[in-house]
Amino acid sequence: QVQLQESGPGLVKPSQTLSLTCTVSGASISSGxxxxxxxRLHPGKGLEWIGYIYYSGTIxxxxxxxxxxxxxxxxxxxxxxLRVSSVTAADTAVYYCARAxxxxxxxxxxxxxxxxxxxxxxxxxxx
Amino acid sequence: xxELTQPPSVSVSPGQTxxxxxxxxTLRYKYCSWYQQKxxxxxxxxxxxxxxxxxxxxxxxxxxxxxxTATLTIxxxxxxxxxxxxxxxxxxxxxxxxxxxxxxxxx
Numbered sequence: 428q429v430q431l432q433e434s435g436p437g438l439v440k441p442s443q444t445l446s447l448t449c450t451v452s453g454a455s456i457s458s459g460x461x462x463x464x465x466x467r468l469h470p471g472k473g474l475e476w477i478g479y480i481y482y483s484g485t486i487x488x489x490x491x492x493x494x495x496x497x498x499x500x501x502x503x504x505x506x507x508x509l510r511v512s513s514v515t516a517a518d519t520a521v522y523y524c525a526r527a528x529x530x531x532x533x534x535x536x537x538x539x540x541x542x543x544x545x546x547x548x549x550x551x552x553x554x
Numbered sequence: 555x556x557e558l559t560q561p562p563s564v565s566v567s568p569g570q571t572x573x574x575x576x577x578x579x580t581l582r583y584k585y586c587s588w589y590q591q592k593x594x595x596x597x598x599x600x601x602x603x604x605x606x607x608x609x610x611x612x613x614x615x616x617x618x619x620x621x622x623t624a625t626l627t628i629x630x631x632x633x634x635x636x637x638x639x640x641x642x643x644x645x646x647x648x649x650x651x652x653x654x655x656x657x658x659x660x661x
Contacts, residue, residue, distance in 0.1 A: 464650075472654070472655075473640060473653065473654040473655040474589075474640050474642075474652040474655070475652065476649060476651070476652065478649075487649060489649055489650075490648065490649065523597070534646060536584060536585065536644060536646070537585060537603070538603065539585070539642075539643075539644035539650060540585075540587035540599060540602040540603070541589070541597070541599060541642075542599050542602075544596040544597055544598075545596065546596055547596055
């Protein structure tokens, strides 16, 4: 069974960089066939997609966040990571990693959905 | 940019049918997925590619997409179905987009 587990600091100061890691078990990132994603849930609001990464290192970001985010993959550890720079209170959220089913390529519109999610980790931005 | 709009809340009596809508400008040309999120838990995929139900999801959950509106239908709604529901689609310019979410209350 595929399992994803997020980890990282629960509290980050404004203007600093938020860093999270997602460890995958029950599946190998390097096997391909799936994208791996970060998604966040703002308190009292909805879900927001942050970005995708493929095992090869191909990345797609949410255009509205692109200037401040970085996603990377470490296939040797079966992990993906997220960095969000210059954080503000608006970055306070529960951060999830998820496995994404994508079609033959990112631009294949027939298939983009998330079939496995981590339990999520709350990150609060506060001084 | 591409956006998806959901009603903030829907109420239904136990045993009745709940319908949650999701509208978007070009949604008729895209595939829609739906996620259920119960309090304190992670989202769970309940419908993908408009109408398909993942293994393990109850048959009372069904989906449709027509005329610019996608609909999640829960037949014979149970108290355990309470929670937030999010629609999701993909756009070539915007990427993955989620609706604002609908809180389902079973009264």
